[in-house]
Amino acid sequence: MGCDVMCCQYRYLQDIPNQAQLRALKMTSSNSVSRVVRACNAIGSVGLLLCGLTVAHSGVVDGAATGWKSVSVEDFGAVGDNSTDNTKSFRAALLAVKESGGEVLVPAGKVYQTGPVNLTSNIVLRVDGVMRAVQNRSAFPKIAVLPSVGHDYDTNGPCRRHPFVFAVGGSNISVVGSGTIDGAGRMWWNTTTRRTEDPGVGRPHLMELQNITGVEVTGVTLLNSAFWTFHPVYCKDVHIHHMTIQIPWGGFNGDGIDVDSCQNVLIERNFINCGDDHVTILSGVGKAGQDFGMPSKNITVVDNKLGTGMGLSIGSSVSGGIEDVLYARNVMNETVGQWGMGIHIKTRTTYGGYIRNIVYEDNVFQTAGVPGGAMHIECGYQSGHGADCNFSDCTEIRDIVFRNLTFMNSGGTGNVVCFPNRPCQNVTFDNVHVAGYTAGQTGWGCEGIASGSFIDVTPPRAVTGDCNFTTSTMTE
Numbered sequence: 082m083g084c085d086v087m088c089c090q091y092r093y094l095q096d097i098p099n100q101a102q103l104r105a106l107k108m109t110s111s112n113s114v115s116r117v118v119r120a121c122n123a124i125g126s127v128g129l130l131l132c133g134l135t136v137a138h139s140g141v142v143d144g145a146a147t148g149w150k151s152v153s154v155e156d157f158g159a160v161g162d163n164s165t166d167n168t169k170s171f172r173a174a175l176l177a178v179k180e181s182g183g184e185v186l187v188p189a190g191k192v193y194q195t196g197p198v199n200l201t202s203n204i205v206l207r208v209d210g211v212m213r214a215v216q217n218r219s220a221f222p223k224i225a226v227l228p229s230v231g232h233d234y235d236t237n238g239p240c241r242r243h244p245f246v247f248a249v250g251g252s253n254i255s256v257v258g259s260g261t262i263d264g265a266g267r268m269w270w271n272t273t274t275r276r277t278e279d280p281g282v283g284r285p286h287l288m289e290l291q292n293i294t295g296v297e298v299t300g301v302t303l304l305n306s307a308f309w310t311f312h313p314v315y316c317k318d319v320h321i322h323h324m325t326i327q328i329p330w331g332g333f334n335g336d337g338i339d340v341d342s343c344q345n346v347l348i349e350r351n352f353i354n355c356g357d358d359h360v361t362i363l364s365g366v367g368k369a370g371q372d373f374g375m376p377s378k379n380i381t382v383v384d385n386k387l388g389t390g391m392g393l394s395i396g397s398s399v400s401g402g403i404e405d406v407l408y409a410r411n412v413m414n415e416t417v418g419q420w421g422m423g424i425h426i427k428t429r430t431t432y433g434g435y436i437r438n439i440v441y442e443d444n445v446f447q448t449a450g451v452p453g454g455a456m457h458i459e460c461g462y463q464s465g466h467g468a469d470c471n472f473s474d475c476t477e478i479r480d481i482v483f484r485n486l487t488f489m490n491s492g493g494t495g496n497v498v499c500f501p502n503r504p505c506q507n508v509t510f511d512n513v514h515v516a517g518y519t520a521g522q523t524g525w526g527c528e529g530i531a532s533g534s535f536i537d538v539t540p541p542r543a544v545t546g547d548c549n550f551t552t553s554t555m556t557e
């Protein structure tokens with residue numbers, strides 16, 4: 082029932098580094114990836130420089146070794162009848178291209194059940210049919226937690242279940258196609274069952290790519306994850322585009338995309354309908370995250386369509402630091418009553434780290450925050466707000482810009498609540514308009530703001546009160 086050393090080992094197609102090796106890997110500088118082209122744009126208000134990524138993808142990973150192969154899981158005996166357990170066939174197909182690099186095809190028109198699989202360098206997993214997780218908890222072995230977290234994200238326990246699609250260490254991995262990767266997560270969602278059958282063991286992510294340089298995910302639908310849907314962690318040069326995430330709303334932390342201690346990430350032109358954060362940026366937890374010291378940096382999230390969910394977020398796990406993030410030209414239209422705010426910057430008491438140079442610009446929220454409110458900066462998220470953190474333990478939050486934002490139907494405006502012992506610095510509201518809020522909710526709630534500005538904001542801030550920040554730095 083618990084997690085001992087033996088049960089928390091990585092398994093299957095490759096030897097995966099232990100935590101000491103992984104810490105060493107993060108110190109190694111990576112070569113540039115030829116298929117990634119950076120197009121940098123200056124965002125002047127906070128001196129922010131963000132690099133968007135564009136990837137010219139031809140279905141073959143650039144730089145693959147001579148002897149590239151293309152195989153189908155059916156070449157290794159897979160049967161697409163939505164009944165047969167094809168785990169051995171999937172792993173054999175991936176193993177067949179491990180040394181040379183290559184493409185593994187999941188054919189269209191059929192449903193293939195399989196246990197979890199591991200991807201390695203220079204591989205394209207092309208899913209044109211349905212790749213569905215087997216309904217067998219024991220098929221997902223218990224593995225170690227992330228060194229930057231120190232515990233499982235789901236339960237705070239000592240280990241977690243193996244992700245459905247997993248990779249650790251390497252380069253040039255693509256997941257593409259017109260089909261579906263189905264986590265069949267319903268058996269994992271029941272809270273009572275989780276606590277009795279798997280206490281202290283975290284549910285599997287649908288897909289986690291860990292310490293990979295050169296990632297592309299496009300075309301596929303990621304469906305019904307047991308926990309978070311796509312979790313890139315310790316990755317560089319990541320392009321997520323033209324794909325779909327679907328997971329029901331329902332209180333089981335069904336995030337869309339969780340970017341964790343990654344650099345150079347472009348997320349564009351996706352549709353995400355989920356049960357928690359549509360997209361959030363993370364970087365480790367508490368002392369483990371501070372010691373690991375790998376920030377999330379240079380991340381652009383642009384031109385996505387968002388259905389139900391909890392909006393465009395930062396945090397709450399930010400202990401390694403988060404900077405240079407742009408959320409732009411995204412459109413959100415959630416289902417009323419599912420409490421999905423549009424924007425949420427959140428950090429917990431004593432997590433430390435920093436959140437700086439963040440821009441939300443030109444986003445439209447057709448329905449967001451009904452109830453819950455349009456947008457929030459929330460220090461002490463789920464952990465108490467006030468005197469419990471000293472200056473060094475409080476997260477530094479500075480240079481945050483909200484510009485050209487429209488909330489057409491919202492249950493309220495929002496709050497900017499920062500730590501009293503470490504106030505937020507330089508928070509800018511510029512051309513932000515909230516309509517459709519509940520009668521009586523005509524102001525903004527503010528605490529602990531050292532400096533900032535309100536420019537062309539409706540409803541206006543109160544004439545007196547904490548939202549005036551510092552008189553010398555305010556403009557109207």
